[in-house]
Amino acid sequence: MALAPGGVTPSSTRVMNLSHFLTQTARRNPDDIGFVWRERQWTWREMDARVNAMAAALRDEFGVAKGDRILVQSANCNQMFESMFACFRLGAVWVPANYRQSPDEVAYLAKASGARGLICGAGFPAHAAAACRQTAPGIRFVLSIGEAEFGDDYDTVAARFAGRTIPSVAVDRDDPCWFFFTSGTTGRPKAAVLTHGQMGFVVTNHLCDLMPATTRDDASIVVAPLSHGAGIHQLVQVAHGAKSILLPTDKLDVPTVWALVEKWRVTNAFTVPTILKMLVEDDSVDRFDHSSLRYVIYAGAPMYRADQKRAMEKLGPVLVQYFGLGEVTGNITVQPPAYHCVEDGPHARIGTCGFERTAMQVEIQDDAGNPVSPGETGEICVIGPAVFAGYCDNPEANAAAFRNGWFRTGDLGHMAEDGFIYITGRSSDMYISGGSNIYPREIEEKILLHPDISEAAVLGVPDPVWGEVGVAVCVARAGAVPETIELERWLEGKLARYKMPKRFVWWETMPKSAYGKIAKKLIREELERRGELGPSERGLSA
Template sequence: MGQQAPSANEALPRSTRVSNLAHLLTRSARRFGDEIALAWGEQSWTWRDLDARVSAMAAGLRDRFGVKKGDRILVQSQNCNQMLESMFACFRLGAVWVPTNFRQTPAEVAYLAEASGAKGMICHAAFPDHAAACAALAAPPAFMLAIGEAGFGDSYEAVVAEYLGRAVSNEAVGRDDPCWFFFTSGTTGRPKAAVLTHGQMGFVVVNHLCDLMPGTTQHDASLVVAPLSHGAGVHLLTQVAAGARTVLTASERFDPAEIWSLVEHWRITNMFTVPTILKRLVEHPAVEGADHGSLRYIIYAGAPMYREDQKRALAKLGPVIVQYFGLGEVTGNITVLPAAEHEAEDRPGMRLNTCGFERTAMEISIQDDDGAELAANASGEICVTGPAVFAGYYDNPEANAKAFRNGWFRTGDLGYLDEQGYLYITGRASDMYISGGSNIYPREIEEKILAHPGVGEVAVLGVPDPAWGEAGIAVCVPAQGATVGEAELIAFLDGKLARYKMPKRFIFIEEMPKSAYGKITKKLVREALEARGLLAGTTA
């Protein structure tokens, strides 16, 4: 994690001080004060409005609740203006924004509060059980703010109203000062807090504008179709930096008709999504009647995109899709495949299944198990270095020791570089799979299934799925003398596991394939199921 940052009252050395990320908002508010910065349903806020509300919340957090530089603030919410404001309010104070995946269970969110050492929590009124789970911790957050009418905590809007008009300067920060805990998971299934810093994220913002959406200005508009807690939040920062307008969908559910209507109404020029969502948008009838000619960049990441889906998107939308590959630990900043390199038709010699070339100022090394760099076209672990790499996992020296080697961050993914430096992903060192753009880690699911007394052994695998890219199947061996069925396990897991992690199918077998060392290996399990024809139509 490096050396401890100087306190707020100490002067920062010139070599380490960087611009506070909240200055992106300060700058756009100065330049475009009366222009619309954010639109959500029937509501809109100018840059000046947004900046004033951020300062009001920052003042409330500081003066009423004692939030100071380095404190962590947990945020459990769907997309809304308050969630966006909480991000910049934390940045402005030098505090750390800790957003959750709002689909996680109360117990999972309580763990995040505990693991991050959250001083306070901002929770949407739609999640009272999550608030209660965090309040019940042995060391609960010292305060709680409620977005909307709720039976818990102080009112977010009341705090904003009380402190509106109070100017708050952006806290002095160093390059390595944390600004965001980006929770990810490892092979153990326990979430880890990847520490994103002001210096790192300042680079990422510039790099996104350079490599993903060059030419973005205050004349552009961006539509948010994914949770701000993850990649969409990083994408949002680039819009604020450029002075581009951000539009949130009004519906809490994914609604392709609404999305295409908003694209037409606001003349949307860019949006960030995942392949499964892009596929559904392209296949929805509303795409035919909507005017989407304003779109310049549809950026997708989080999973591979099937070639046929690429071709369909290009046919419907034109040459506007941009792919990138990256992890939360590198904030997506590893490769890019620009719109100009997405070919609409197959041809001999074209690059198929590449996720592009190295992002500006980033470097990829394909390494063997000992850390030696491999030659072009040789497959090994994808390792990366550069200013976008995170500072490390919070309070987790064991994970940090495994994640870094000789200055390289080890992604855990396998692949190769061709002679021109284009990257091809061939597999995963771990068993993680990606469903609907979300990383799913089997170990966590397996542990919860094994808590059922009727299950003796289990292996969770990711298999291809036409709707979600990949979906999970749970292969179970009943405990001796027990009988258990799919419906019983689904009922048992309800409330213990976020719905997006729930296996799509449960398969029951008499004996689990094992290696010569007695270990359950996913490769052997998959081969055994294929040999018995049990994977055919698994996720249909």
Template sequence: MSGTAGTAPRGGIARVSRRVMNLAYILTQNARRHGDRPGFIWNEKAWSWRHIDQNVSALAAALAARGIGKGDRILVHSKNCDEMFWSMFAAFRLGAVWVPTNFRLMPDEVGYLAAASGAKAFLCHTDFPEHARAAANPALEFVWRIGEEGTFGEATVGDVIARHAGASVENAPVEYDDPCWFFFTSGTTGRSKAAVLTHGQMAFVITNHLADLMPGTTEDDASLVVAPLSHGAGVHQLVQTARGVPTILLPSEKFDIAEAYRLIARHRVSNMFTVPTILKMMVEHPAAEQHDHSSLRYIIYAGAPMYREDQKAALNKLGGVLVQYFGLGEVTGNITVLPPGLHDPEDGPHARIGTCGFERTG
């Protein structure tokens, strides 16, 4: 569709508005509809949707007090944790751009991402002081620590949230093409490239995932995180948040399969996002026989092909719960989908061996 707002392009239909929902409105809605229900669970602590929304507003107020506004980039280098989760929605609420990194990157790589993104703020986990030093550049105005330890930076995220407790921050008005997330992916030239994800695009992605990858998802479901929230797992958890589904973290960044199964049984986990290698490890682990995993409805795997024998082993061990998708970071993964009904545990005439599924909705 060509033409500018208010003019009549070819076809005679005038474009009136590109306004869309700010993705942080998802939290506004959850706080209103499911305020007392848990939205985030880590170790033995649970945060209600109302508490999450309050923390996000407090963090957004603190960032705004330091001059962060619409279009500004917030670099986040952190292991999975509560404050990393808050940072995503605080950025969205301000109309700023969330720029998460893989916490396994080396300091010089994070320094490159800081410069390439043009970040004004850096929220860095206390385990990575070298990364905080490497990110210093003329555009970066301040650094806050995620976690209580450490001495670098101006303050901790916990401190600034406490100082701005009770602040009410409205969701910034946004249009379809306003960026919300720089999704850094591997570059063919050796440098990571940022796919620019927008509020309108991600609203479509959320709808699309709910239609194709995990239909019927409601606030009565639960989702376990077994991968870094900085990448595909972050997209998955954004989708969960859109339906009021609690996000459950493993106690540490170490992938403890026995603990994963324990959490699945304890919280009646119904969905999770993973990759074929991790799924294979889970299927072959003794804990699969020791814990109740009957609550699982969707195990979504992506990122690489899965050997047919591994598929069959997973289906026979976990049941008809596998969902495969193929795609790219620029479209946040899902281009084609192979739902549970097309995963056959036997190599019979109806098995769809070798297929990557059908095109996603839309």
């Protein structure tokens, strides 16, 4: 065996199988409630037993082996949660789809992932049919969650293997455990390969940086699909024995969220800014006791200053922000509660997404990959154990995503002298007007300071004179009349003239992605669909 520098023989790359988190918690706290959904509750012992049964079924009845990919199309439920650990236990790869995607989109995921099996909610027959039409190498079996005309019933199959104990398959650090599909806002979704070793670090890092002192006495509420960030968040809860509470319906019902927070004395929640905004602006936030909350974690998109302040006024000093793409599983920066401040002033770090996560390094780089000076805008790049293994079967995407070992986030920003990082926006969002770089995030922040504005998005569109100009799409607060809001006049003196949007468009609602984010791609498509872009703004000759 070759020697590493310094004459040390490389050690084994064997790591803990992630499913062992559940085994450990079931051993320590077998009779604690671990999972709550609707009127049902499961102890950790029961959850571990159900995962064992499903792992046995997948292995012995359907031939699932280490490395096989299992596609899951389901709304949040206990079976979806269990399927994660059953796949991990066998060394198989969990491939969750966002249940709001179309049948054709899920069929693409089936083909792109090379799925060998499908676990599908009974309410998605078209998705199951579309996925099964795909080949290379082809889906060999289908399990339905709930009574359905397709597949074998998940619970019936699991019941046949009740009482079985399946040891976790041995895994190495770089063995894949999860295909985390990107949102595909600029093209087809890509399968980011998450591994057992990487995710072991991510769980530890989340517990260290996002919700320190989490124990079996804590409780977490799930308000987002388990297919992405919320699934990672719940894996973290399992590691320390904190119970997870699912919402009873697929649709977000804000009063129900607050009622569950009160009933279960919820201590932490993971969400995105748009959902957090809905939670704190609903009247029900004042009708229920939410004093148990210690950490309300938001990520996935920047949170505007006006919304931050409103959330802190309602919930107190509990906000935790992190910045991190799926490819880095959320582990780039953190801004703990102590660095969130209601009052503007020298101690309020307005606009920051925090500082580097533990054991992660961030560098702001120019187009050639060189580090830029503090305060200078460039691309946010990152290295560290939380960075994914690369995109599955996509060498072109991998070549574009990595440079000199650094993962390129595609986000623009700058780092202050003290290490705090500020996001300017996606590199794809920036536009050039009259030779000047325009960053929509800055303009959106200013617009949202207006008391009658609820949501705003600024996009660059072609212009025959200036190259590109901004179009601001705005949503007024309830009760406000858009025609009476003189936004351009209100922005005078707050924004340089060259940054002023050329037009302001008013909509009743803003289109959002399947994860609740305001997506510029969807907004641009909606502008075109409504005919609100002229020929030159669509890049056409007049």
